[in-house]
Amino acid sequence: MRILALETSADDTCASVVDGQRVLSNVVSSQTEIHKEWGGIVPNLAKRAHMERIGPVVEMALKRAKTSMEEIETVAVSLGPGLGIALSAGVNKAKEIAKIYNKKIIGVNHVEGHLWSLALQNKAGNPARAFEFPLLVLTASGGHTKIVLIKPTPNPSLEKGGGEKRFVYEIIGETLDDAAGEALDKAAKMLGLGYPGGPVIERLALEGDEKYLALPQPLNINKVLNFSFSGLKTSFYYKVRGMDKNEVDLHLRDLAASYQKAVFDHLERKFKLAIIKYEPKMVGATGGVLANQTLRNRLRKMARTSGRQILFPAKKIYNTDNAAMIGLVGGWKASRGEYDEIESLDIKPNWEV
Numbered sequence: 162m163r164i165l166a167l168e169t170s171a172d173d174t175c176a177s178v179v180d181g182q183r184v185l186s187n188v189v190s191s192q193t194e195i196h197k198e199w200g201g202i203v204p205n206l207a208k209r210a211h212m213e214r215i216g217p218v219v220e221m222a223l224k225r226a227k228t229s230m231e232e233i234e235t236v237a238v239s240l241g242p243g244l245g246i247a248l249s250a251g252v253n254k255a256k257e258i259a260k261i262y263n264k265k266i267i268g269v270n271h272v273e274g275h276l277w278s279l280a281l282q283n284k285a286g287n288p289a290r291a292f293e294f295p296l297l298v299l300t301a302s303g304g305h306t307k308i309v310l311i312k313p314t315p316n317p318s319l320e321k322g323g324g325e326k327r328f329v330y331e332i333i334g335e336t337l338d339d340a341a342g343e344a345l346d347k348a349a350k351m352l353g354l355g356y357p358g359g360p361v362i363e364r365l366a367l368e369g370d371e372k373y374l375a376l377p378q379p380l381n382i383n384k385v386l387n388f389s390f391s392g393l394k395t396s397f398y399y400k401v402r403g404m405d406k407n408e409v410d411l412h413l414r415d416l417a418a419s420y421q422k423a424v425f426d427h428l429e430r431k432f433k434l435a436i437i438k439y440e441p442k443m444v445g446a447t448g449g450v451l452a453n454q455t456l457r458n459r460l461r462k463m464a465r466t467s468g469r470q471i472l473f474p475a476k477k478i479y480n481t482d483n484a485a486m487i488g489l490v491g492g493w494k495a496s497r498g499e500y501d502e503i504e505s506l507d508i509k510p511n512w513e514v
Contacts, residue, residue: 162496163180163226163233164178164235164237165178165230165258165264166269166484167215168238168482168486169247170239170244170247170248171202171244171304171482172191172192172195172202172210172247174214174218175483175487176221177485178223178225179489179492183283184284184485185225185226185228186222186226186228187222187478188484189482189483193356193357196356197356200350200356201356204246208249215251230264234264234265235266235491236255236259236264236265236266237266237267237269237494238255238266238268238491238506239487240268240270240271240506241510242271245508245510249508267495269491269494270509270512271512272307273330274489276300276514277490278447279292279473279474283476290472292443294311294443295311295439295441296312296445297310297436297443297444298445298447299447299451300451301341301450302341302448303342304343306335306450307335309331309333311331312329313328326496326497330514333386334388337380337389337391340390341390341428341450342448345420345450346359348394352416362421363453365417366418367418368414368418369416369417369419370415373419375419376396376419376420378427386431386434387431393424393427397423401416421453425453425455429456432444433467436464436467444467444471444472445472446473447480449481450480457473
């Protein structure tokens with residue numbers, strides 16, 4: 162079953178063609194340069210860019226997949242959560258395509274897509290992963306930070322040809338304020354490093370002293386599995402403000418390393434507590450922040466000490482926003498006959514998984 166999928170929840174215009182768990186094409190048009198000078202996403206600029214790019218991006222996805230619209234069975238699109246004005250660009254395009262080509266349409270939860278980016282395969286069909294349940298997943302990006310416990314119902318199999326894919330999701334921890342990626346972006350802005358902040362923070366931190374700056378650990382209570390980054394961000398702000406520009410420039414790498422460590426300490430600690438409490442059979446981690454190699458290495462080590470294997474998406478690009486993950490979940494919903502009505506389909510900016 163070939164699915165054409167669209168994703169426009171933030172500042173990436175994405176389209177993909179998937180066949181089951183196999184990604185036949187995955188096209189991402191980044192808007193980084195548009196928003197860079199503003200230090201964050203400007204909603205009206207994001208919408209305009211999505212509307213300009215979504216058509217060519219869809220055409221490129223079909224071309225790279227060597228697929229025509231006649232071979233597409235269903236159109237899947239991210240409905241939310243996300244930036245409403247951006248989501249609408251993808252949803253409107255998906256509805257337009259479904260009407261013109263008489264295709265069925267399915268709305269997909271963006272976070273559910275991130276959770277199952279762990280199952281995406283490359284075009285050649287790398288071996289399908291077998292998942293053990295309960296599965297505990299940390300998903301962290303610029304828009305969300307959650308720990309989700311996944312249990313299958315009624316069919317536990319995710320083997321190739323394993324049948325119906327239906328799950329129960331329990332959010333056992335989430336951010337009370339900023340998301341992890343948002344916290345990194347804001348720190349980068351304080352240091353004059355531009356947007357997006359995560360990649361430049363990562364690059365500088367590799368050469369910095371992570372012990373240079375003492376920063377607090379938020380919600381340092383073992384029974385609490387939620388995250389909070391606003392206090393950490395505020396503490397960092399006042400420490401940087403108390404330094405003159407020359408001192409900041411001199412210790413830029415140390416400041417980046419110290420702040421990144423504090424964010425990752427918080428993520429790792431809460432995830433570890435969740436593993437201890439819920440004793441999952443398998444753990445995974447995904448979302449844009451998980452493209453950071455330092456964090457991936459830390460979580461691998463943490464998982465090994467708990468006697469578990471940790472899964473990451475097969476390609477780093479599947480961590481960040483992409484349409485392939487939307488197509489994967491959309492395909493599962495199609496196999497269950499969970500189609501939407503074209504006319505009534507609408508965005509859900511605050512949609513919980």
